[in-house]
Amino acid sequence: MGKYVFNRVLQVLPVIAGVLIISFVLMVVLPGDPVLSMVGERYDENTVEIMRKKLNLDKPLMIRMGMFFENIIKGDLGNSFISGRPVVKEILEKLPNTFVLAVGAMVVAVLVGVFLGMVTSLFPGSWFDKTILVLALTGVSAPVFWTGLVFILLFGVYLGWLPPTGYGGIEHLVLPAFTLGLRSAAQITRLTRSAMLETLGQDYIRTAQSKGLPWWKILIKHALPNSMIPVLTVIGTDFGSYLSGAVLTESIFGWPGVGRLALGAIMSRDFPVVQGTVLFMAMMFICVNLIVDILYGVIDPRLRAERHN
Amino acid sequence: MLFYFLKIFMVFVFCFIAGCRNNPPELGLRLSLSADIRGFDPAHAVDVRSGKIMSLVYDNLVRFGDSTELVPEIASRWSLSLDGKKYEFTIRKGVFFHDGSPVTAHDVVRSFERVLDPKTLSPQRWMFTRIDGALEFMDGLSSFIAGLVVKNDSSLIISLSAPFSPFIQYLAMPSSAIINYRGVDSINEIPSGGGPWKLVKWERGGKIQFIRNENYWGEGPREPRLVFRIIPEAMTRSAEFEAGALDLLTIPSTEVQRWKKHPEHGKSVVYVEELNIWYIGLNCLVPPFDDVRVRKAMNLSLDREKHLRLLVPGGKLASGPVPPVLLKRHNVETLPYNPKKALRLLEECGYPDGLETELWVGGGSEMFHVIEAFQSDWSAIGINVKIVQSDWNVFKSAVRNGQPPMYYLNWTADYPDAENFLYPLFYSAESMTKRNRYANPLLDDIILQIQSLSYGTERTSLVQKANKILLDEVPWVFLWHKGNYNVTHSSVTGYRNKLVFNAERFLSLEKKNG
Numbered sequence: 001m002g003k004y005v006f007n008r009v010l011q012v013l014p015v016i017a018g019v020l021i022i023s024f025v026l027m028v029v030l031p032g033d034p035v036l037s038m039v040g041e042r043y044d045e046n047t048v049e050i051m052r053k054k055l056n057l058d059k060p061l062m063i064r065m066g067m068f069f070e071n072i073i074k075g076d077l078g079n080s081f082i083s084g085r086p087v088v089k090e091i092l093e094k095l096p097n098t099f100v101l102a103v104g105a106m107v108v109a110v111l112v113g114v115f116l117g118m119v120t121s122l123f124p125g126s127w128f129d130k131t132i133l134v135l136a137l138t139g140v141s142a143p144v145f146w147t148g149l150v151f152i153l154l155f156g157v158y159l160g161w162l163p164p165t166g167y168g169g170i171e172h173l174v175l176p177a178f179t180l181g182l183r184s185a186a187q188i189t190r191l192t193r194s195a196m197l198e199t200l201g202q203d204y205i206r207t208a209q210s211k212g213l214p215w216w217k218i219l220i221k222h223a224l225p226n227s228m229i230p231v232l233t234v235i236g237t238d239f240g241s242y243l244s245g246a247v248l249t250e251s252i253f254g255w256p257g258v259g260r261l262a263l264g265a266i267m268s269r270d271f272p273v274v275q276g277t278v279l280f281m282a283m284m285f286i287c288v289n290l291i292v293d294i295l296y297g298v299i300d301p302r303l304r305a306e307r308h309n
Numbered sequence: 310m311l312f313y314f315l316k317i318f319m320v321f322v323f324c325f326i327a328g329c330r331n332n333p334p335e336l337g338l339r340l341s342l343s344a345d346i347r348g349f350d351p352a353h354a355v356d357v358r359s360g361k362i363m364s365l366v367y368d369n370l371v372r373f374g375d376s377t378e379l380v381p382e383i384a385s386r387w388s389l390s391l392d393g394k395k396y397e398f399t400i401r402k403g404v405f406f407h408d409g410s411p412v413t414a415h416d417v418v419r420s421f422e423r424v425l426d427p428k429t430l431s432p433q434r435w436m437f438t439r440i441d442g443a444l445e446f447m448d449g450l451s452s453f454i455a456g457l458v459v460k461n462d463s464s465l466i467i468s469l470s471a472p473f474s475p476f477i478q479y480l481a482m483p484s485s486a487i488i489n490y491r492g493v494d495s496i497n498e499i500p501s502g503g504g505p506w507k508l509v510k511w512e513r514g515g516k517i518q519f520i521r522n523e524n525y526w527g528e529g530p531r532e533p534r535l536v537f538r539i540i541p542e543a544m545t546r547s548a549e550f551e552a553g554a555l556d557l558l559t560i561p562s563t564e565v566q567r568w569k570k571h572p573e574h575g576k577s578v579v580y581v582e583e584l585n586i587w588y589i590g591l592n593c594l595v596p597p598f599d600d601v602r603v604r605k606a607m608n609l610s611l612d613r614e615k616h617l618r619l620l621v622p623g624g625k626l627a628s629g630p631v632p633p634v635l636l637k638r639h640n641v642e643t644l645p646y647n648p649k650k651a652l653r654l655l656e657e658c659g660y661p662d663g664l665e666t667e668l669w670v671g672g673g674s675e676m677f678h679v680i681e682a683f684q685s686d687w688s689a690i691g692i693n694v695k696i697v698q699s700d701w702n703v704f705k706s707a708v709r710n711g712q713p714p715m716y717y718l719n720w721t722a723d724y725p726d727a728e729n730f731l732y733p734l735f736y737s738a739e740s741m742t743k744r745n746r747y748a749n750p751l752l753d754d755i756i757l758q759i760q761s762l763s764y765g766t767e768r769t770s771l772v773q774k775a776n777k778i779l780l781d782e783v784p785w786v787f788l789w790h791k792g793n794y795n796v797t798h799s800s801v802t803g804y805r806n807k808l809v810f811n812a813e814r815f816l817s818l819e820k821k822n823g
Contacts (some may be wrong), residue, residue: 032702036709039432040355042723042733045742047432054430082347083513084497093513152548164548165540167515254540256514264344264514269702 008293012286016279023278024068027271028061034081034269055081068275077279078272080265087276090261097167098257101249102242104177109184110235116185117192117231118224124197132189139186148179148252165254176253180246184238188231195227202226228299236292243288244281337534338801338818339556341546345514345539348497351486352424352431357721357810360483362537364811365519366407367486367502370398370417371477373812375805377634377725379477382527383412383487384465393472393763394441400463404526406489406503414465418457420488422446425454433484439476441468472761474768478724483811505529505814514539531803531819550574556801556820560794562676565622574796580623581806582792584722586630586730587676589668589683589786592714594746597664602654604783607715608644610651610690611683617789620679624789629776630720630734632790634808635727636776637769644780644787652690663691669713670696671704680717711746719791725809727772731756735779747784 035051052058056067071078077087116136120129155175156164166172199205200223208218245259258277265273297304346359351367354360364372370384381387384398404412421440424431425447437443442455456468469476479485492501500508505527506519519535540546543561550558560568560578569578591598591607598604617624625633628641655663670680677698684694694715699707708716722729733739736756737748755775762768780787797804803817 030703031706032700033706033709034702036705037702038353038355041720041743042435043432044435047430047434050427050430051432084348090513097515149544149548152545157548157552160552163554164552165545166538166554251541252545254515254538254542254545256512256539260514260541267700267702 005290005294008290012290015286016282019282020069020072020275020279021065023275024065025061027266027269027274028064030269032269034271037268037270038082072279077276080273081270082265082268082273087272090273091258091276091280094256094258094261097255098243098245098259100173101176101180101246101255101257102239104173105181105184105242105246106235106239108177108181109188109238112181112185113188114192114224114231117189118196118219120189121193121196121200122219129193133193136186136189139182140190142182144179144183144246144248145252147182148176148249151175151179152252165252167253167255176249176255179253180242180249184234187234187238191230191234192227195230196223199223199227225299229296232292232295232299236288240285240288243284245277337532337536338815338820339554340535340537340815341540341549341555341558342517342537343539343541343543343546346517349500349508349511350497351420351484351488352429352433353497354483354486355432360811361813362517363483363486363500364504365506365535365814366500366504366508367483367488368404368412368504369482369485369487370480373481373725373807373809375812376808379481382481383417387477389477389763393474393761394469396467396469396477398465398467400465401526402463404503405524406491406501407507407522408489408491408501409524410489410491411462412487412489412503413462414459415462416487416490417465418454418459419490420486421457422454423488423490423493424484431484436479436482436484439469439471439473441470443470472763474760474763475724475726475728478726478729481809481811482723505816506535528816530814530816532815535815550796550798553798555798556818557795557797557804560796562620562622562791562794563678565794568794568796571796573799577799578794578796579804579806580792581795582634582808583790583810584632584635584725584808585719585790586627586632587624587719587788587791588627588630588717589788590708590713590716590718590745591784591786592711592745593748593784594711594741595714597658597660597666598714600658601782602658603660603664604786605644606651606654606690607687607692608651608783608786609647609654610692611686611786612646613643613788614646616679616682620682621676621789621791623794624791627787627789629780629787630730630785631727631772631776632722632730635722635725635730636773638773641776641780644783648686648690655690655692660691663693665693665695666714667695667697669704669707669716670698671716671718672701676717708745709743715786716745721810727776728756728759731759731772731775735775735784740784745784747782749778749782752778752782 034055034057035048038051039048056064079086080090083090116132120132123129152164152175155162162174163172205218205223208222245257245262247259247263249255250257250260258280261273262277265277342358344358346362347353347356348359349363349366351363354363368383370382371379372382374380383401383404385401387396387398389396400412400414400417406412421437423429425434425437425443427447434447440454440456442451445451446454458466460466486502488496489501489503492499505522505525507522509518509520511517516539517537521530521533540549546555546558547561547564549555569575591604593599613626617626626643628643633639655661668680670677680696684696687694707713720730720734734744735747735752737753740747752775755771759768759771759775762771800821801818802821803819805817807813
């Protein structure tokens with residue numbers, strides 16, 4: 001396992017380098033001028049030139065790229081053009097919020113998705129199954145900004161059960177977590193259902209039933225773990241993207257996360273913050289996928305044996 | 310078995326929601342911002358939002374009142390010499406910074422020096438370059454500014470190199486805030502001032518919390534706390550207000566009618582006049598808008614009155630760039646809607662079949678529906694306008710480089726003086742490098758005279774003359790001066806309209822139930 005993880009980490013390095021080069025070039029090629037975001041309306045040209053020099057924007061692209069990679073290797077992501085603060089500090093400040101939202105959304109997605117997927121697979125073709133399938137389709141199709149606003153109006157304004165926006169306690173997390181997690185929940189429901197239907201038709205399930213095992217034990221111990229491989233893939237992909245920031249959900253609910261930080265930085269051409277968040281997002285995605293790969297092996301002994309060989 | 314599962318699910322959902330009942334409201338005033346501020350360093354206060362927030366924690370020598378007047382603040386009184394070059398300020402006694410140290414004339418000098426200091430790299434140094442010796446100080450030829458003289462702790466003289474009437478207004482702007490030099494190293498994070506509110510915590514992208522400065526020299530805030538939550542979405546802000554989590558809301562223009570009819574809050578909706586102008590800049594350097602007749606046709610073919618009535622609640626038609634309250638004349642004729650004349654003008658200048666052009670718009674313009682209405686008006690006389698939407702930074706760069714033939718933009722006053730609607734927007738050196746490439750030596754002369762003359766009838770008539778020239782030359786399509794509709798909760802009293810953005814410090818607002 002150790003060798004497998006080491007190999008995977010080695011594979012990751014060129015991916016990160018590629019992501020950084022592409023994002024660097026894209027930001028430089030994009031029209032716009034970061035200095036104009038900093039000087040207001042009544043600037044003088046002299047100030048603009050001094051600022052440009054200070055931020056190394058007057059240097060050729062290759063030199064800037066070289067300086068950027070040299071700093072990355074030293075572990076320095078630079079300072080934000082706009083706030084002047086270290087990029088690492090900016091990201092780390094937002095990271096707990098992003099993490100809480102991502103975990104909250106994933107908990108909602110897994111609990112709701114696996115539960116509904118499991119139940120519907122037990123009653124295929126029933127009214128319940130059909131209703132949940134329609135709802136799951138709606139969940140996959142509904143845009144986040146629409147779901148978010150509907151939740152805000154319903155639970156925050158009309159019913160008054162939950163604070164419409166903001167962050168802090170668990171009560172603030174419910175609506176954004178449901179908004180963000182609902183899409184994954186719908187997908188997980190559909191995947192769990194189809195995987196469970198396949199698993200429940202297997203010989204070993206019949207054997208378990210003939211042994212006289214209680215139904216819940218058959219479900220939880222035998223059927224569910226064997227249906228989790230495709231579900232785990234969705235969890236991995238979605239969790240990775242949630243950790244990279246959910247811009248729409250964060251904007252609608254006033255949630256100060258990495259997604260909004262990245263969006264603001266792109267809008268104001270704050271290159272160091274854009275690069276920092278891109279690096280962070282790529283690493284999050286890669287880490288989560290690595291963990292998911294390892295978990296495959298934990299769940300499925302066949303994969304474990306394959307990797308071992 | 311199905312019902313067994315359903316029961317478990319329902320119990321789970323119920324427990325989750327029941328455990329998350331809405332918390333009781335926070336104490337103090339609860340307001341919102343659409344985006345975060347950049348920081349608390351006055352030397353870098355270039356945007357309206359940061360300027361508004363800075364005015365809570367810093368004092369200035371003078372401050373804007375409710376309307377266009379200036380009121381004393383740190384300076385209890387001031388006088389101007391007859392030649393218009395020397396201001397003498399008396400610094401109020403018993404004024405303290407948040408750390409308890411007294412505010413003296415030396416602090417004023419240090420604050421202004423810091424803005425001019427090349428090391429600060431302040432984009433706002435233009436505000437103080439008129440002070441005698443400022444340029445030498447900036448160029449490193451002098452270690453002090455000759456025009457800033459401290460007579461004693463409570464007396465300060467500021468000498469200008471030439472008479473410049475808006476200077477006193479500059480002193481009320483966010484970048485002229487008096488800072489406590491002892492906290493300058495971390496000033497962008499932790500404000501170092503002596504204003505009526507003290508910062509408690511700034512959670513970037515989340516909220517900014519203040520408490521009342523109990524040692525404030527003047528009449529301080531009525532409420533003990535003030536919190537700004539950063540909520541980017543306009544609809545979410547409305548929902549927060551409706552849910553009772555905000556005490557004041559600036560209503561999005563598309564929602565004004567709904568709020569006016571609101572059974573609970575309809576009566577609390579108030580119109581707040583602002584000093585601004587919304588316009589379409591026409592690039593006067595390149596065809597077709599280098600021809601004044603085409604520019605006139607663009608103005609005459611827009612039914613601005615109809616669009617204003619239907620789409621821009623509360624706005625006033627613009628008669629030139631200067632708002633009526635600063636023009637000191639309210640009955641100036643606006644350009645009429647006359648598409649026939651516009652068509653004739655187009656024919657005269659060689660566009661009988663109309664023309665094609667582009668209108669650039671920056672950011673996610675809330676007024677996009679208005680621009681589409683313009684597009685329709687122009688197409689009626691054969692002017693096909695393609696709307697080019699880009700993000701704010703690209704838009705701003707393009708305008709600076711003179712790229713867009715037309716662009717939709719607005720200007721909000723830094724200070725309540727007509728000069729602020731003339732010099733930065735139409736003075737040749739400014740317009741030719743940053744805006745729509747309009748140059749008129751006659752107008753330049755008038756603007757320079759306006760800057761040097763003291764406030765009075767002669768200056769007012771020059772302002773009116775400049776406004777008339779611009780109305781004749783139409784370097785812009787003059788649209789409107791647009792205010793905002795605000796609504797406060799019924800528990801909130803003491804709301805007073807302020808004309809200038811940084812005049813509002815939330816001192817008089819009070820909540821009935823604390």
